[in-house]
Amino acid sequence: MADAVGDAVEKLWQRYKQLVSENPETVGQLEAGCRVLSYFIAGRFQDSGVLSELVYSASNILVMLNDAILQKAALLVPKMSVSRMKLMRLITVVEYLEVFVEMAALRLWGNTGRWIIIACIQIIRSAIRFFLLVEHSVGIQPTPPLKPFNRDLLKKYSKEQNHQKMGPDGKSARNPSVIFKLKRSGRCVRTLSAAPPISLRDWNLKKDISAEQNIDKEKSETEFESSPLNRQRTWAEGIYILRPVVHLFAMLCCGQKSWTPWLLSCGLDVSSLCLMGDPSDLNTDEKSEIKKRTFLLLFYLLRSPFFDRFSQARILILLHVIATHVPGSGLIIKPLMEYLPAWQRIYFYVWGT
Template sequence: MSSLLFSLPELYQSYKSWVSKNPNNIGDWETSVKWISYFLAGRINNSHIVSELIYCLSNLLVMFNDRIIKKAYQIDSSASVEKIKLWLTVIEYSEVFCELSASKLWGNTGKWIIIVSIQIFKCISRMFLIFHYKEPIIQNPSIPVLNRKTISHQKRNISQSEFDSISFTLKRSGRVMRKIDSSPPIGLRDWKPLPQLGADNRNQLLETTISKRQLIAESIYIAKPIIHLTSMACFGTKTWKPWMISLALDITSMELYRSSTKKNIQALTPQQRLQISKRTMLLILYFLRSPMYEQYSKDRIHSFLIGLSKVPLASIICTPLAQYLPFWQNTYFYMWST
């Protein structure tokens, strides 16, 4: 037993070394764990909870490996911001499992207590990010999955201090020039210009500035889950009013973002535009949310999937999808999941 305890730190260090040296290969193992969660659904007792637990753990494993890779390649950000985003990401990955477990253990009351607690925590944390740390836009998950294909390229990039020691910037043109005494031998030169290390810093500066209109838009988006839950408590869980309020808040938030670009086409950074595009696409999910789903979408979607399952090979996907869609709709497609 003692030998096993002594070997655990060594195993952990070996795992960290392997992950940092093989950032692309580890993705195959992470994907395999996620597919296990899909395979277990509906095949054992309490399979939905077990499946969600495995899916949650697979996402946490990806996040854990990303943190190892970031430390290995010295891709760090502000420690305080990182801690808040870390807790938010853990909650975002595990909230469905927590809701299912609470419903199983404590019934409907316990489920709603967990839902409200999680959404209050998320709302306060996100508001703190945009008002205190000036985050330009809230992503979901808060810590996005690392693009590991660019890691090897980033490793070859020089650090800021090294960059400053071998180069200088022309005052009028802003062009980066290499210092004469730092030039490599002629035989080793590639004659390529220095990488524009300052470009990332300029993008980060742009992303830290957010107009009042954008701040209002993001605040509406962040507060939407709490407003929706409050409207459900006032008007009921199966009425149209919470659905319409949530949709109106989403549209208002996006319109405020779009109106800011009319005055200044560069008001939104590429990251912000990407997130707004994702939120626009997610409006399609309102067809799968109650009461729209029960009253209009359910029969039409089911008929479409059954009809499509008659096509050769399509039944492999469409038949299970038609069977599990009611459960997935009840579990995932709610309006406070932002």
């Protein structure tokens, strides 16, 4: 009986992978529909917030699952160790589910159970990120670690494959390396094996080579190559990873309304960014992450006790002025004004990053 069930599940899984790999656009529309549904559910009935967050989290996990299937089908699987990939996927799933888990814990076990769950999630996440930094030399880690796959690359890759000439034996007549760069001049030249017949040559190879280079560049985005961090930057990333745990411990010692956790957390964030130094030698993804962390310092305006004592009233007044004087903005601003206090009370909305 167990074997029959296992075989049925395996067949269903293989069928699902086939459907996803053959219909990426349809899959993308279904994923977008799930996210829209999560917004539609919010505020419709009791406990709709928990259900809405569950649907939204499930849609993110579904995107991650489908991305993995599409990458494998297109032979664009990131080159990294299996253990590293598993840990990164685990953190990504945790970060997608953390808000839902917090809200569900509050409903089931009250405020005490909620804070226990929050502490467990932050400790586990920080421990895994620190292990990736030390043992796998991951470097600057984005949030979430696995960003959504650029599915436009699938179309370009498929088109590039379809343009390959087929030889008499049914195999590709193109050399895997269709261009090479001259050592002295740096000029890109097509290999003889990749050249078309003389009667079809127009000697204008710049466009073809540029397209191939773009494909190779976009493929490299899936390689997850991290810039090596020196001792100072390693300390900076370690501080950033441990900041949530330090903040929670400070809240436990000083209380939720104390300024000490807020000041300590802000100080650690600023110190981490200062120790990173000039990001000009980092890759594109790492530069984007540093800019994101800098921008997220604005979240301290929404974090208690600063929000409760200073920014709440000013933000609500500003939103009210915009909703009153800008035509059509009230459709977005007024629901935001109503939801902002409830949104601010969810720990992982304002402290999860």
